[in-house]
Amino acid sequence: MRVLVYGSGQLAQMMYLAGCPLGIDVQAVDVNSDTIVHPVNKTLLESNLELAIESADALTVEFEHVPERLLEQAAKTSKLMPSIEAILVGADRVREKRLLDRLSVPNCLYQIVSDIEQLDECVAKLGDKLIIKASRDGYDGYGQWRMTDIAQLDELKKALSALDLNAVPLVVEKMLQFDRELSLIGVRGKKGEIKIYPLTENLHHQGQLHVSVAPALDISPALQSEAENIFTTLAEGMEYIGVLAVEMFQCGNTLLVNELAPRVHNSGHWTLSGSDTSQFENHLRAVAGLPLGDTVAKQPSAMVNIIGCCSFSRDLLSIPGCHLHWYGKSVRDKRKMGHINVTADSYISLGEKLEQLAQYLPLEYFPKLLKEAARLKQSYTTPC
Missing domain, CATH: 3.30.1490.20 (ATP-grasp fold, A domain)
Structure with missing residues (x-):
């Protein structure tokens, strides 16, 4: 089984790593040069784009801003999942708003x-x-x-x-006065089956995601159900195949959709450690026509983005339940260099571990970390 991913960044890399145990060969398209590369080491593979498309069983994307000429070429094969229409919705806010309105999904x-x-x-x-x-x-x-x-x-x-x-x-x-930013990651398979992860709380700084916590604290069953209904409406309305991320604002007991991402998503990276089946494996299962994996959170998890820096102590790995995911990029301001996943048996313990983590990091690059650690330490929410 071979899956060709348009885009050769960290999301393609994590899909490759998820595909290895399944026996799925993941290759990547460098959309800037139309070349086929290895998703991890980025070496050129002995194939051109036309041959790679022909030999692939499924085509997918790691980001929505793939040149439309490439998407149109892929769509002609009937192998592209999700569809070109769904991908273009994620790339164009006007299309996105029209979809939300057509499906009567509440938004700003x-x-x-x-x-x-x-x-x-x-x-x-x-x-x-x-x-x-x-x-x-x-x-x-x-x-x-x-x-x-x-x-x-x-x-x-x-x-x-x-x-x-x-x-x-x-x-x-x-401009809304919202309580917090949440996201929901879900997956829909070829036969229409749907699996949904618990709501995730996201903390942003200067427009970038810095910390995610899952399951989000203080989520009522009614709010989780509302989010799942929104996801199902969108996924079925688009006849979607693969992982879809829905970013939302919580305003009291109401959710308003902010953005859609027709792909695996930064706020779902916690699933690599905190769920039985990661979003990357579930995306590959969906496009390959395999049964979808369990999406229940095993324990409270946090994902911490490493942005614009590479100098920190790898001794952070001494913290139990701490895992480093490094993308191998050159350093650039505001560039996502990697992420750290931390899991614990309670939210209080999770806060304590994030506090420990801060000792190994240059905190000027992690402005949300200590505040979130303190908030979690004060939580008495029952773990999942």
Whole structure:
């Protein structure tokens, strides 16, 4: 069995590692050069793109911003999973909003802007506190602007006037007062079967995910059920195959969908240590037509992103339940270099381990770590 992944970054690498025990050979496409590479060491393989597509049993993606010409080529084979339509939804916020509305999935109030003067109408309809997002190519905080006061409107218009809004419209959302950011990772198989992981709580800094905790604390059965209903509506509505991530805001007892990621996702990395079957293995099982694996959380888990640094003590591995996942990249500001998974038998113990972890890390790169450790140490939520 062979799976060809479009994209050759860390997600393709983790899919490769998950595929080895299953006997699934995972190859990767460097979408910048249309070459076929080994997902771990990035060496060129003796195959061209056409031959790799022909020899693959399934085609999939590690990120949604694959050039459309490559997706169109892949879609003609009927091997692409998820579908090109689902992948393009993740790459375009306008498509995403239209899908959410069509399926009656609750999301943030918004307006689509293709002319800078439409911002005045947005203020009239949504108020003077706005989140402005480029509809394409924005992630990790890039391609986003905030307006917290009407006095900023003229300055924002000047900044945005240089953009081609006909080619890349803006999605302007009402700025929410939400309680926290959550995500749900789920998987749908070829026969329509669905497995869903517990809700994960995500802590961001400057638009990037820094820490995830799963299962999220203080989640009622009703809220988990609401999230699962949202996932099922989306997955069935798109006839989706593979892992899908749904990012949400919790506002009281209500969930609003913020973004969709039609792939394995950063906030699901905890599943490598904290669940019986990781999101990477389940994605491969889905596209290969194999039975899906168990998604129950075995114990409380935290995932800590390593961003923009490589100098830290590997002695962190002395902490029981601590696992390092290094991506082998060159260092760059705001670049995800790797992640650390930590598991424990209670949330209090998890907080204590995160506090230990902080001793081995340059904390200027981990601004959310100690605060989250303290919060977990104060928790008396019953573990899963």
